[in-house]
Amino acid sequence: MLIDLIKCHGSNNDFLLIDETERNYKFDDFKRRDLALALCDREKSLGADGILFIRPSKVADAQYRIFNSDGTEASMCGNGLRCAGRYVCEKLGVEEAVIETLKANLKVKKHEEIFSDIPTYQVEISPVTFDLKDLPLNLEQDTLLQEKIPALSEELIFTALAVPNPHLTTVVSKEQLESELQTELSEKVNQPNDLFPDGVNVSFIRLLEKGSIFVRTYERGVGYTNACGTAMSASALVTCLMNENEMDQPINVYNNGGMVQCAVHKEEGTYKIDLIGNATFVYSAQIEVDFTVKGMMAEILEQEDFNENIQYEKLQDHAKEYLSKF
Numbered sequence: 001m002l003i004d005l006i007k008c009h010g011s012n013n014d015f016l017l018i019d020e021t022e023r024n025y026k027f028d029d030f031k032r033r034d035l036a037l038a039l040c041d042r043e044k045s046l047g048a049d050g051i052l053f054i055r056p057s058k059v060a061d062a063q064y065r066i067f068n069s070d071g072t073e074a075s076m077c078g079n080g081l082r083c084a085g086r087y088v089c090e091k092l093g094v095e096e097a098v099i100e101t102l103k104a105n106l107k108v109k110k111h112e113e114i115f116s117d118i119p120t121y122q123v124e125i126s127p128v129t130f131d132l133k134d135l136p137l138n139l140e141q142d143t144l145l146q147e148k149i150p151a152l153s154e155e156l157i158f159t160a161l162a163v164p165n166p167h168l169t170t171v172v173s174k175e176q177l178e179s180e181l182q183t184e185l186s187e188k189v190n191q192p193n194d195l196f197p198d199g200v201n202v203s204f205i206r207l208l209e210k211g212s213i214f215v216r217t218y219e220r221g222v223g224y225t226n227a228c229g230t231a232m233s234a235s236a237l238v239t240c241l242m243n244e245n246e247m248d249q250p251i252n253v254y255n256n257g258g259m260v261q262c263a264v265h266k267e268e269g270t271y272k273i274d275l276i277g278n279a280t281f282v283y284s285a286q287i288e289v290d291f292t293v294k295g296m297m298a299e300i301l302e303q304e305d306f307n308e309n310i311q312y313e314k315l316q317d318h319a320k321e322y323l324s325k326f
Contacts (some may be wrong), residue, residue: 001025001289001290002023002067002286002287002288002289002301003018003114003286003287003288003289004018004019004022004117004283004284004285004286005017005018005284005286005287005320006022006087006281006282006283006285007046007048007281007282007283007284007285008052008083008086008087008180008279008280008281008282009083009203009257009278009280009282010078010079010080010082010083010229010260010276010277010278010279010280011047011079011226011227011228011229011255011258011259011260011277011278011315012079012127012226012227012256012258013049013079013080013172013225013226013227013228013229013256013257014047014048014049014192014200014226014259014282015048015049015050015051015052015066015080015083015244016039016040016046016048016050016051016052017051017052017054017084017087018035018051018052018053018054019044019054019087019091020053020054020055020056021054021055021056021062022204027053031291032051032053032073033053033067033071033073034070034071035067035162035289036050036051036067036069036070036071037069037070037071037246037296038289038296038298039051039287039298040069041069045285045298046300048066048069048286049069049075049219049222049225050066050067050068050069050074050222051066051067051079052064052065052066052077052083052084053065053066053067054087054088056277057099057100057276058315059100060097060098060100060105061094061098061099061240062084062087062097062099062100062229063099063100063101064080064081064084064090064100064101065101065102066080066203068219068221069221069222071222072221073102074081074165074221075101075102075103075164075165076101076102076103076104076106076125076163076164076165076230077165077227077228077229077230078123078125078228078229078230078232078233078275079227079229079277080097080215081101081106081108081229081275082108082122082123082229082253082275082277082278082279083110083279083280083281084099084108085097085099085109085121085123085279086119086121086279086281087107088108089108089109089110089121089137093109095109096108096109096110098216100194100296102164102183103127103164104125104126104127104164106123106125106126106185107120107123107129108121108122108123108124108135108244109122109235110122111141111276112178112260112262113275114260114315115278115311115314115315116313116314117279117311118280118312118315119135119278119279119280119308120276120277120278120279121276121277121279122274122275122276123229123274123295124272124273124275125163125230125233125272125273125274125275126163126164126232126270126271126272126273126275127163127270127272128161128163128164128237128270128271128272128273129162129163129164129165130143130144130145130160130161130162131143131162132160132281134162134164134165134166134195135160135161135162135198136166136196136197136198136205137160137166137168137196137200137272138194138195138196138197139195139265143160144158144159144160144236145159145232145241146158146159146241146242147159149195150204151193151195152185152188152189152195153181153185155176156181156185157170157171158170158173158223159238159241161199161234161237161238163230163232163233163234163237163273165201165203165220166196166198166199166200166201166220166230167201167203167230168189168196168200168202168203169202169203169205169231169234169235169238170203170204170205171205171206171207171238171239171242171244172204172206173204173206174206174220175325176204177206177216178205181195181204182202182204182218183215185202185216185240186218187200188307189202190202190218190304191318192222192322193272196325198220199221199274200219200220201216201218201219201220201228201230201231202218203215203217203218203228203231203232203234203235204216204217204218205235205239206326207239207240207244207321208254208255208302208326209291210244210245211245211246211249211250211251211252211256211315212251212252212253212322213234213235213236213239213244213245213251213252213253213254214253214254214255214323214326215227215228215231215232215253215254215255215257216255216256217231217232219231225257226255226256226257226258227256227257227258227260229260229275230263232253232255232260232275233275234273235253235283236251236253236262236263236264236273237262237264237273239244239251240264241271245264247264247265247266248263248264248265249263250262250276251263251264254322254323257316258277258278258312258315258319259315259318259319260275260276260277260278261274261275261276261277262274262275262276263276278312279307279316280306280309280312281306281308282305282306282308282309283303283304283305284303284304284306285300285301285302286301286302286303287299287300288303289294300323
């Protein structure tokens, strides 16, 4: 089978984008899982954090589904949504669109550049819930807002929320960020455990200065990535609830892959977050896939670079220079 794809990234959280509306691939979820497991392997194949599947929608401009590198499906991915949103907008010749995700129909639109010559898109991150049953997190309480979980740590203070992916966040010091604490904690809650039966994304947040934070995330189903869009959005919201940052104001969120901006809004008692950042296309390719071979075989037939990563590297250098001050 011939498959056309685009390698893309948001804050170097990288994906393979496959448009199922262009060809009648007739993928079922088993084939989507197998494609993710095979193509996302960085040692044996193209390598990526996941695959974005663009599909037709009856309720929006397009539907997108994301399968992680371990073959599991995620509810949503903010960095991936920017890439999918750019693709759909450019395909339709528009500057804004609505994308159907598993939990909600979300707005995406072209935005003024976050950095010179960087294709930038704004996506809506919602719904937001603090109900522990929505993560789920098994505690004898309804919410967890700036509280300890003694079974996990006696020193960290956590907030749990779903946006709609489940997130466990904590504000940490530089020393805690550089320790093995996050790895140990993340592996514990993403293996069979009583607290998080479905696992959870774990974010360590470091406050830099007013309007700027650093976020590192261990993603459920992936592990450490350069950035996680919903995690950065959740983290920005948490810092606003702590009065460390302001509602309705852009917050610079730095990550290992660069930076984005988040703006937190509260409307009629509910929160939504604007996630603004790059949607960089790396290359387009055509591959030949043989599903009949155990483990699946894939061969690259054609590849063409977009040359957009050169400019993105300048944003990365800017971010590294800023972070070196802290």
